[in-house]
Amino acid sequence: MKTIQLGASHLSASAVALGIMRMDALTTTQATELLEAAVDLGINYIDSADIYGGGRSSEIFGSALKQASVQRDQLYIQSKGGIVPGKRYDFSKEHIIAAVDGELQRLGVDYLDAFLLHRPDALMEPEEVATAFDALQASGKVRHFGVSNFNPLQVDLLQSELNQRLMINQLQFGLMHTGALDFGFHTNMQDDRSIDHDGQMIEYARLHRLTIQAWSPYQYGSFAGIFLDNPKFPELNAAMQRLADEKHVNKAAIATAWILRHPAQFQVILGTMNPKHLRENAAGAEIELTRQEWYDLYLAAGNDLP
Numbered sequence: 020m021k022t023i024q025l026g027a028s029h030l031s032a033s034a035v036a037l038g039i040m041r042m043d044a045l046t047t048t049q050a051t052e053l054l055e056a057a058v059d060l061g062i063n064y065i066d067s068a069d070i071y072g073g074g075r076s077s078e079i080f081g082s083a084l085k086q087a088s089v090q091r092d093q094l095y096i097q098s099k100g101g102i103v104p105g106k107r108y109d110f111s112k113e114h115i116i117a118a119v120d121g122e123l124q125r126l127g128v129d130y131l132d133a134f135l136l137h138r139p140d141a142l143m144e145p146e147e148v149a150t151a152f153d154a155l156q157a158s159g160k161v162r163h164f165g166v167s168n169f170n171p172l173q174v175d176l177l178q179s180e181l182n183q184r185l186m187i188n189q190l191q192f193g194l195m196h197t198g199a200l201d202f203g204f205h206t207n208m209q210d211d212r213s214i215d216h217d218g219q220m221i222e223y224a225r226l227h228r229l230t231i232q233a234w235s236p237y238q239y240g241s242f243a244g245i246f247l248d249n250p251k252f253p254e255l256n257a258a259m260q261r262l263a264d265e266k267h268v269n270k271a272a273i274a275t276a277w278i279l280r281h282p283a284q285f286q287v288i289l290g291t292m293n294p295k296h297l298r299e300n301a302a303g304a305e306i307e308l309t310r311q312e313w314y315d316l317y318l319a320a321g322n323d324l325p
């Protein structure tokens with residue numbers, strides 16, 4: 020399993036992580052099997068959030084961790100908070116600390132390796148978040164911090180008051196979700212793709228040594244479905260299949276390898292709850308695409324190059 024260094028830290032993590040957003044659909048026995056399959060593959064990073072399955076996903080993971088032949092310290096366990104579903108985003112000190120306490124209890128662990136703020140809160144007071152992070156770190160409940168779905172200026176604003184260096188920004192990214200790249204190719208043009216939706220987050224992350232975690236790597240649109248084997252994307256599937264045949268892997272591995280080929284050193288968050296799919300998808304961390312293969316896939320996904 021390829022590894023990456025997280026942010027500016029010395030933590031070495033697997034290039035693919037297991038996201039447990041959908042784990043509420045599993046029994047503890049199924050979750051245990053999935054966790055053991057992940058560790059066998061060399062995956063040492065878990066991503067959850069307090070809202071996944073209304074908290075149930077983290078609970079099932081916690082039960083699986085107790086049953087599995089896996090020790091807590093073999094894993095980096097990350098969770099996210101700051102969303103009150105359907106009501107508001109909440110980066111108040113009380114909410115952040117309560118979110119972490121809730122996750123520690125559900126996951127059955129006494130510390131998180133990383134805690135991320137899930138979506139930007141327009142009412143964020145960076146000084147207040149800083150007091151929450153300090154308290155969480157001082158109490159040993161959280162070791163590292165990050166954000167999710169933030170743009171570069173939002174990162175800067177928060178970072179300006181923090182005593183800890185932010186390590187991660189989690190963003191949707193994959194072959195059918197490449198807005199953060201399209202803009203770079205179309206700079207100084209007048210077409211739609213020249214519009215910057217993301218504030219050049221990839222360049223920012225490279226300059227500031229922030230790891231981008233790519234969420235929903237096989238989805239298109241906003242949870243519209245996955246593009247693997249989807250008849251809506253014949254050219255992309257044909258291009259992935261050609262490379263998969265050459266490299267003796269599955270198409271999903273090609274889609275994973277496409278993200279990992281980027282020099283920003285993304286970490287890919289895999290959301291499958293099926294151990295067989297997990298093995299297929301993670302195989303992308305064992306192969307390296309050439310520059311031309313990477314561009315061929317980008318074009319097959321319906322993009323153009325000026």
Ligand SMILES: NC(=O)c1ccc[n+]([C@@H]2O[C@H](COP(=O)([O-])OP(=O)(O)OC[C@H]3O[C@@H](n4cnc5c(N)ncnc54)[C@H](OP(=O)(O)O)[C@@H]3O)[C@@H](O)[C@H]2O)c1
Pocket residue numbers: 037038039040041066067137167168189190233234235236237238245247271288289290291292293296297299300
């Ligand atoms: N920060 C955020 O705002 C945010 C938002 C969404 C998600 N996330 C994180 O990202 C993780 C991944 O998200 P996701 O679940 O949407 O990502 P995903 O891995 O792109 O999609 C998962 C879906 O694809 C299917 N799938 C995966 N591999 C497959 C394969 N080889 N063949 C056929 N079907 C396959 C899965 O079905 P099976 O289970 O049947 O394989 C599942 O329905 C989440 O668990 C969460 O940790 C973060």
